[in-house]
Each structure stands twice: as structure tokens, then as C-alpha cells.
Amino acid sequence: MSGDLKWNKIFGAGLGTVFAILVVQQVSGAIFRTEAPEKMGYFVDAPETPAGGAAAVELAPDWGTVLPVADIAAGEAAFARCQACHDIAAGGPNKIGPNLNGVVGRAVASHAGFAYSDAMKAHVSVDPTWTLDALDHFITAPQRYVAGTKMSFAGLRDTQTRVNLIAYLRSQGSAGFPVPAPDPARQPPVAGAADATAAPADGVAAPTDGVADTAAVQVAPAAH
Ligand code: HEC
Numbered sequence: 001m002s003g004d005l006k007w008n009k010i011f012g013a014g015l016g017t018v019f020a021i022l023v024v025q026q027v028s029g030a031i032f033r034t035e036a037p038e039k040m041g042y043f044v045d046a047p048e049t050p051a052g053g054a055a056a057v058e059l060a061p062d063w064g065t066v067l068p069v070a071d072i073a074a075g076e077a078a079f080a081r082c083q084a085c086h087d088i089a090a091g092g093p094n095k096i097g098p099n100l101n102g103v104v105g106r107a108v109a110s111h112a113g114f115a116y117s118d119a120m121k122a123h124v125s126v127d128p129t130w131t132l133d134a135l136d137h138f139i140t141a142p143q144r145y146v147a148g149t150k151m152s153f154a155g156l157r158d159t160q161t162r163v164n165l166i167a168y169l170r171s172q173g174s175a176g177f178p179v180p181a182p183d184p185a186r187q188p189p190v191a192g193a194a195d196a197t198a199a200p201a202d203g204v205a206a207p208t209d210g211v212a213d214t215a216a217v218q219v220a221p222a223a224h
Contacts (some may be wrong), residue, residue, distance in 0.1 A: 062186035063132045066163045067170070067179050075168025078161050085151075088172045097151060102173030104166070106130050119148030132180075135166055 079088065085096035092099045098114035108124045109116040123146045127134035137145045139162050141155040156162050170177055 060133050060136060060186055061159060061163055062183050064180045064182035065186075067132070067167055070167035071164045072168050072171055074161075075164035075166070075171075078156070078165040079168055082153075082165075085153075088169070090173055100169060100172070103130050104132065104135065104170045104174035105177040106174070108134075117148060117150040119146055120150075123149075132166060132177075135169065136162055139165065 082088075082097075082100070086098070086100045087093050087095055088100045090101045092101060094111065094114045098111035098116070107129050108127050109120045130138075139156050141157075142149050142151045142153050144155075156165065
């Protein structure tokens with residue numbers, strides 16, 4: 001976040017200067033070509049920005065560190081957006097999506113009585129079971145991680161929200177799933193980012209996962 005703030009200040013200060021220079025000297029448009037696209041253009045689907053919050057998505061969370069201290073209540077709140085399609089009670093029904101009780105560590109596409117897409121069935125060759133990393137990748141961007149899945153959900157871009165949510169999923173029938181040892185090579189998620197739970201970018205049942213997120217990222221810098 002501090003990277004974003006700093007950049008915004010630089011950009012804000014620079015913008016006025018650049019504008020004045022343009023008026024007076026007709027400086028070439030190269031200034032805009034080098035600066036503006038960094039902000040506007042590249043965050044379409046892949047969560048890769050040069051600095052700041054979204055960069056944390058590139059590295060898998062250090063589960064051994066973040067899971068024991070995750071906010072399960074916040075995870076339950078985040079599950080509200082899954083609930084339209086998923087029941088999580090033990091022995092609960094399949095809805096639009098399969099029952100998720102015990103899903104952490106469960107074999108992919110294995111819940112009895114649910115008609116999985118061919119894409120999800122084929123995904124077994126990538127992830128035989130729903131590991132913490134596999135769930136994290138899938139929930140981040142379902143259609144990107146399992147191309148062709150029939151889960152119509154845009155994805156949760158905020159790492160801390162996913163950590164909390166996965167801690168909640170684990171608490172619902174998967175508590176026996178082992179938490180790995182802390183791994184310093186993995187980067188902890190950006191602290192304080194859990195507020196993004198309410199971000200419109202994570203809307204339920206969005207047909208694709210590019211548009212809403214792009215809009216959210218474009219709006220964000222103006223808030224500072
Ligand atoms: C609009 C409905 C919908 C929403 C919202 C939704 N899902 Fe799903 N989910 C599905 C469907 C449908 C499938 C089956 C996908 C397939 O077969 O391709 C699925 C599959 C899954 C699976 C794989 C389960 C298995 O047995 O292999 C997981 C895990 C999952 N969803 C988690 C979540 C989480 C967590 C959320 C909330 C952040 C969520 N889903 C939101 C519809 C939804």
C-alpha cells in the first residue's frame with residue numbers, strides 16, 4: 001500500500017507539473033505514454049502490479065504463519081458470498097455448487113450427487129485434492145485457475161480475505177487438515193487488507209472476472 005501511496009503522490013505532483021509544461025512547451029506525449037498505462041492498463045485479470053497490495057497475490061500465503069492467526073469470523077462473513085451456491089453444513093445439500101463441508105483436503109470434484117463440469121473433473125490431474133494452495137488459487141480467480149469451470153464467481157482478489165475464508169472452510173469439517181510449518185520463503189499477505197471484503201470487485205455471479213476488477217483498481221488511487 002505504501003508503494004501505491006508514494007506513487008500516487010509522485011503522480012499527483014507530477015501531473016500538475018506535466019500539464020504546465022505541456023501548455024508552455026508542448027512537450028511530447030511520451031510522458032503520458034510512460035506513466036499512465038502503469039496505472040490504468042495492465043490489471044485486467046492477472047493480479048500483477050509492480051508494487052503494493054496486489055503484488056502479494058503473486059506469492060502463495062505462508063499458511064503455517066497466517067492460518068493459525070486468521071480471523072475465522074471474518075472468513076465466515078466472507079463466506080456469505082459463497083452461500084448463494086454452497087451449503088457447508090455436514091451432510092448438507094448440494095445447491096448450485098457442491099456442499100463444501102470438509103472441502104479442505106477433499107478430493108477435487110468428488111462430492112456425491114453433484115454434477116461437476118468436465119473442466120473440474122479434468123482438474124483432478126492438476127490438483128488431486130483441494131490443498132490450501134489449490135483452494136487459494138481457485139478462489140482468487142475460478143475461471144482462470146480452472147478454465148471452463150461452471151462456478152460463476154469473479155473471485156476474491158484480497159489475500160487476507162482468502163486466508164480468513166480458507167481458515168473458515170477448514171473449520172467446517174476439515175479441522176484435521178494439517179497446517180504446514182511456517183515457511184519464510186513465502187510472503188505473508190498484506191496486513192489490514194481485509195476491508196476489501198466489501199469491495200464490489202468481488203461480486204457474486206459475475207460472468208467474467210476481468211471487468212469489475214479493472215474498474216475497482218482504477219478507482220482505488222483516487223481514494224487516497
Ligand atoms: C454462482 C454460484 C457460486 C458461487 C457464488 C460460488 N461457487 Fe463455488 N462452485 C460453484 C459451482 C457450480 C461449482 C462446481 C464447479 C464445476 O463443476 O466446474 C463450484 C465448485 C467449488 C469448489 C470445488 C468443490 C469440489 O467439490 O471440487 C470449491 C472449493 C468452491 N466452489 C468454493 C467456493 C467458495 C469458497 C466460494 C465463495 C468465495 C464459492 N465457491 C462461490 C458455484 C458457486
